[in-house]
Amino acid sequence: DADVTQTPRNRITKTGKRIMLECSQTKGHDRMYWYRQDPGLGLRLIYYSFDVKDINKGEISDGYSVSRQAQAKFSLSLESAIPNQTALYFCATSDEPGQSGYTFGSGTRLTVV
């Protein structure tokens, strides 16, 4: 099994629909992150969580929400999807206190039509 599993891998949804992207990890790390990737913009941080009770906004959190259901699970929701949320979404996890680098999931390609 992969260290970080994202579901679904691909999703097409309509404008205005609510959608949830799920992420689970088996690394035993406390820290989890959601990034989105857009061509020419690199990876931008949406939300991050240092433990179950600690959730922080990243640089582009508007239009998104998250839930840290357990140490191993961190889901990202789009309450009312819009076309400019079409992107590749990555979940990642890392250890603490130092940064050994992220372990990423395989990504979720989301298309909002």
Add this chain to the structure above:
Amino acid sequence: AQKVTQAQTEISVVEKEDVTLDCVYETRDTTYYLFWYKQPPSGELVFLIRRNSFDEQNEISGRYSWNFQKSTSSFNFTITASQVVDSAVYFCALSALNSGGYQKVTFGIGTKLQVIP
């Protein structure tokens, strides 16, 4: 604030040529980590290397080498004798230690490398 600049958006080389991917970073913090990640056409992100701010030794791993220079705030990545399998998007990234700890990793926009057979 921390920032990573990868000025080369796309590079094309012919197989067996050497290629260097540039990365310039900005941070006010004195303790930080720098990273390189590879994203092949399949889309996953693969960790390549981590370097901390107190270790300026260059590193070589097979055909890959990294040149870290604090004086110029650069962490460049060289692929020697490039191969088609090196075709990917490469991201440079930075995580700085501040009052909040190592909070997050900031990525550059990536350099797309195409190796032509």
